[in-house]
Amino acid sequence: MVDSRKLYIDSMKKKFQEKPEDKKTQFYNYGTWKQSKSKSKFVESSKKISAERGIPGYNPDVGLAQGQRLLMPYQLSHTDYIVDMDDIHFMNNAAMQQLWDDIRRTVIVGMDMAHNILEKRLGKEVTPETINHYMELINHTMPGGAVIQEHMCEVNPELATDCYVKIFTGDDELADQLDNRFLIDINKEFPEDQAQQIKENIGKSTYQVVRVPTLVGRVCDGGTISRWSGMQIGMTMMGAYNMAAGEAATADFSYAAKHASVINMGSFMPARRARANNEPGGIPFGVMADCVQSSRLYPDDPGRHTLEAIAAGAVVYDQIYLGSYMSGGVGFTQYASATYTDNILEDFIYYGIDYIKDKYGDFCAAPTTKDEIEKISTDIGVYCLETYEKYPTVMESHFGGSQRAACISAASGCATAMATGSAQAGSNAWYHSMILHKEEMGRLGFYGYDLQDMCGSSNTFSFRSDEGLPFEMRGPNYPNYAMNVGHMSAYTGIATAPHAARGDAWTLSPIIKVAFADKHLNFDFGHVTDCYGKGCMKEFMPAGERDAIIP
Known part of the structure; x- marks a missing residue:
């Protein structure tokens, strides 16, 4: 039988005064909630808030007494971060919030169907140059810019710094001709054997990866993310290929962008749980x-x-x-x-x-x-x-x-x-x-x-x-x-x-x-617990902040 590595021993030594194998400990003498730096800070903050608004708030003395046993710190696995328990609540951790934001605000839309409509139904040519032009336009419209209509309310770019659209394909010849600013390069992001597996599976198909502004998901919901993406893609296709908004083919673009070619991160929930994709x-x-x-x-x-x-x-x-x-x-x-x-x-x-x-x-x-x-x-x-x-x-x-x-x-x-x-x-x-x-x-x-x-x-x-x-x-x-x-x-x-x-x-x-092999995402999906640690230490900078529109 193999021997255990006992990777937890160091963590136990950092958490407890007792030795990892000790069978006895103490209770009721740790100083209640005051042993916790974060809870002590919460109490001070709450006193100020309560005084300003005239309504009582957080007060750990009114509930079941906390801290009768050791309020343990935690070491985040395969990192050196040792953190307070309160800092791993997602409400207190900007990195955890961004993990979910970055998944929810992602929509992947295939481009092959739209290109077929352009070429076979409308007789327009689709080339690497037209694709690059489309990518430049979509990175204007997706954050909330207007492209084929005038007199439109637009979104302040400072509120959507995290919004962009990228592209990838399993076709090396096409990838070489696409603008590197928009390309997720499979050959560069993956080890050679993994890249080969991926390219063989994706083939010559082309996909755009949409990152809708974080704020959209926070104000609305996941279903809105998909609709926001579909609306901007439809408008951009018309702008990039000089189409009239009233053409019958625009309905096909809308169907492709909102339904047929869409890969959402999550499916609809059943009625009893009532959530969109x-x-x-x-x-x-x-x-x-x-x-x-x-x-x-x-x-x-x-x-x-x-x-x-x-x-x-x-x-x-x-x-x-x-x-x-x-x-x-x-x-x-x-x-x-x-x-x-x-x-x-x-x-x-x-x-x-x-x-x-x-x-x-x-x-x-x-x-x-x-x-x-x-x-x-x-x-x-x-x-x-x-x-x-x-x-x-x-x-x-x-x-x-x-x-x-x-x-x-x-x-x-x-x-x-x-x-x-x-x-x-x-x-x-x-x-x-x-x-x-x-x-x-x-x-x-x-x-x-x-x-x-x-x-x-x-x-x-x-x-x-x-x-x-x-x-x-x-x-x-x-x-x-x-x-x-x-x-x-x-x-x-x-x-x-x-x-x-x-x-x-x-x-x-x-x-x-491939869609998440993206260095521009705020959350680092290659180092999950490390990001959590940065969030615990207040070192993680999230997206979706509203500095541009507040005093």
């Missing part, structure tokens, strides 16, 4: 995985890419979607943050990687059988359970049963997915690990937490339309998945893991993968 509940796990860029920057480290995808999923799915869209308020942050802090899941994942290499010799070499899935998930799950028992500080860091259940099952699921090369097998391992954990501990987490984990095994390998999809295509819209925090971040990791292990250039879509 490009909202977090509609984002498949494979799409979230492809937004994250670690695999092209660290192609030989599938563990890192898996963990970074989990970290992105934790904020968007668990903290923002389940924690606010679906429930509101506070309380969900620390359930989700267990997956990307203190190097605990980090250790579990890399233990699994060492286990795979020791037992099978390489990734994706294990047989995809029920017995093998149970064997892998049991071995990894037992290691994780023993870690919590051996190191009480690790147990205290993951103080909730649901945190431990999620991290144990994430490790089992990701390891099984890497070993077999199958996300479906990884999903089944997740559920098996949950059963193992419940057998060991007697429960998993708060009430209702068991539901999807008890019924999940029955539909893991089902592809019936109402019960199953390939795991990479599932998301919060999937039946039973939109209930419990701590699940969907790990599901993102399980979808990511087999592809990262196999060396695939993408998880679900090469188009989305």
Whole structure:
């Protein structure tokens, strides 16, 4: 059996006065909320606010006494950032907000259909020069500029500095003739083998990547993002190719720009959840995985890419979607943050990687059988359970049963997915690990937490339309998945893991993968937890600020 790297030991030493293996601690003598620098600052700020407006505000003395136990700091995994707990709430972290903003404000629109309309229906020529001219116009109109109408209200460019449109193609000959200011160059952004995979899949097709202003998503919603993009693209096509606004073909452009050629980041939500596209509940796990860029920057480290995808999923799915869209308020942050802090899941994942290499010799070499899935998930799950028992500080860091259940099952699921090369097998391992954990501990987490984990095994390998999809295509819209925090971040990791292990250039879509290989994005999708750390330290500069229109 492989030896554990115990990556969490240093984090435990920084968090607690006690040794990682100590079994006793103290309570009620930490100074209540005053032990926290951030909470102490909140109290002072609230006093000033209350005095100015005449209405009481934040006051931790009026609720259940906080700080009866140590209010722990957290180390962001695979970084040196040690941060206050309050700083990983998305409301207090500009980087986490920008992560979601940059996903929501992205729309990808294929250009082939529009070019076919121009050439075959209208007899106009489409060349690299006309495409470059179009790209220059669209970067005027997308931030809110007028192009074919006069006497129009336009948007102050200072409010849309983050808005632009780029282009990419799998055709090297065309790419060489496109304006570099607008081009996402696949050959430059990806390792050679990944670039070749992507270009072979995309072929000669051409796509434009639209970044709508952050402010649009904040004032309106994800559905507006898509409509904003479609309207500006339609107007720009008419302007770039000298078309009359009343031509019948304009309807075809509108259909292509708003529907037929559009790739949104998220699908429509069902009526009971009432959200348009490009909202977090509609984002498949494979799409979230492809937004994250670690695999092209660290192609030989599938563990890192898996963990970074989990970290992105934790904020968007668990903290923002389940924690606010679906429930509101506070309380969900620390359930989700267990997956990307203190190097605990980090250790579990890399233990699994060492286990795979020791037992099978390489990734994706294990047989995809029920017995093998149970064997892998049991071995990894037992290691994780023993870690919590051996190191009480690790147990205290993951103080909730649901945190431990999620991290144990994430490790089992990701390891099984890497070993077999199958996300479906990884999903089944997740559920098996949950059963193992419940057998060991007697429960998993708060009430209702068991539901999807008890019924999940029955539909893991089902592809019936109402019960199953390939795991990479599932998301919060999937039946039973939109209930419990701590699940969907790990599901993102399980979808990511087999592809990262196999060396695939993408998880679900090469188009989305390329769209986020973009150095002009405010959030660095290649270094997710590092960005979170900058947000915690107030070092991250977000988009969508309103300085240009405020006193």
